[in-house]
Amino acid sequence: MESEAHSNWRLLHGSAFVVLMAGAMLIPELRRWPWMWIVPLAGYFLMAVFLPRWRSAMIWLRVGKLSGVSIAATVGIMTLTSATLVAFNTIAKPDVSNYRAALPFERFGGVITAGVVFTVVNATLEELVFRGVLFDAIGSQWNVWVTLIATSVLFGLGHLHGFPPGLWGACLAVVFGFGVGVLRVWTGGLALPILAHMGADSTIYWILVSGGAL
Numbered sequence: 001m002e003s004e005a006h007s008n009w010r011l012l013h014g015s016a017f018v019v020l021m022a023g024a025m026l027i028p029e030l031r032r033w034p035w036m037w038i039v040p041l042a043g044y045f046l047m048a049v050f051l052p053r054w055r056s057a058m059i060w061l062r063v064g065k066l067s068g069v070s071i072a073a074t075v076g077i078m079t080l081t082s083a084t085l086v087a088f089n090t091i092a093k094p095d096v097s098n099y100r101a102a103l104p105f106e107r108f109g110g111v112i113t114a115g116v117v118f119t120v121v122n123a124t125l126e127e128l129v130f131r132g133v134l135f136d137a138i139g140s141q142w143n144v145w146v147t148l149i150a151t152s153v154l155f156g157l158g159h160l161h162g163f164p165p166g167l168w169g170a171c172l173a174v175v176f177g178f179g180v181g182v183l184r185v186w187t188g189g190l191a192l193p194i195l196a197h198m199g200a201d202s203t204i205y206w207i208l209v210s211g212g213a214l
Contacts, residue, residue, distance in 0.1 A: 006057060007140045009053065009054075009056075009057040010136050010137055010140035012057075013044070013133060013136065013137055014136065014137020016047065017041075020039070020040035021036075024036060024040050033122070034121055034122065037128075037129060041128060041133075044133065060132050060133070060135065060136035061190075063191040064188045064189020064192060065187050065188055065189070066187065066191065066192065070187050071192070073186075074183060074196050077180070077183070077196045078199030079199075081176055081179075081196070082199060082200070082203040085172075085203045088164050088168070088169075089164070089207050092164070094163075094166075095165075096163070115206075118205055120198065122197075122201050123194050123198040124194055126155075126158075126197060127190050127193045127194045127197055128190070130151050130154065130155045131181060131190055135181065138150050144185055148178055148181045151181055152174045152181055153174055155176075155177030156170040157170065159173035163204050179196070180192075180196050181193075183196060
C-alpha cells in the first residue's frame with residue numbers, strides 16, 4: 001500500500017505544475033501553442049533534475065504494457081474519433097479561419113512537415129499533462145473513477161477554444177479524454193494514449209488544411 005508521504009509527493013507534483021502553468025499564462029507570449037504546454041512541463045522536469053525525491057515520485061512516466069487487445073482498442077478509438085470529427089465538421093461546418101493566427105504552422109515548413117510536427121508534439125505534450133502529471137496527482141488522492149472524470153472534464157475545458165470549437169467541441173473532448181484515460185489505466189502508461197491522441201490530431205490537422213485554415 002502506498003505511503004501517505006509518497007501520495008502527498010504525487011499531489012505536490014500536480015500542484016507545482018498548476019502553479020507553473022498559471023505563471024506561464026501571465027505572460028502573453030507564452031499563451032500560444034506550444035509554449036503554453038512546453039514551459040510549465042520544462043519547469044516541472046527541471047525540478048526532477050535537481051530533486052531526487054521529486055524523481056522518485058514520477059511513477060506516471062511509463063510506456064505501459066502493450067498487448068494485441070490494447071493496441072486493437074486504441075485503433076478502434078482512433079477510428080471512432082476520426083469519424084466523429086469528420087462528421088462534426090461536415091454537419092456543423094464551423095469557421096476555422098481563426099486557427100491560422102493561433103497555430104504557428106508556417107514555421108514548420110511544408111504542409112506535411114507541419115502536420116507531422118503538430119500531430120506528434122501536441123499529442124505528446126497534452127498527454128504528458130492530462131494523463132500524466134494531473135492524472136497522477138488526482139489519482140494519488142481519489143479513486144480511479146473520480147480521476148478519470150476529473151481529468152476528462154479538465155481536458156474538455158482546456159479545449160473550449162480548440163477544434164471542434166465551443167461547448168459541443170468541449171463535450172467531445174471530455175468523451176475522448178475519458179477514452180484515452182481508460183487506455184492509461186488499462187496499460188499503466190502513456191504510449192497508447194499518445195498514439196490515440198495522434199490519430200485525433202492528425203484528423204484535426206487534415207480538416208483545418210482542407211478547410212483553408214492553414
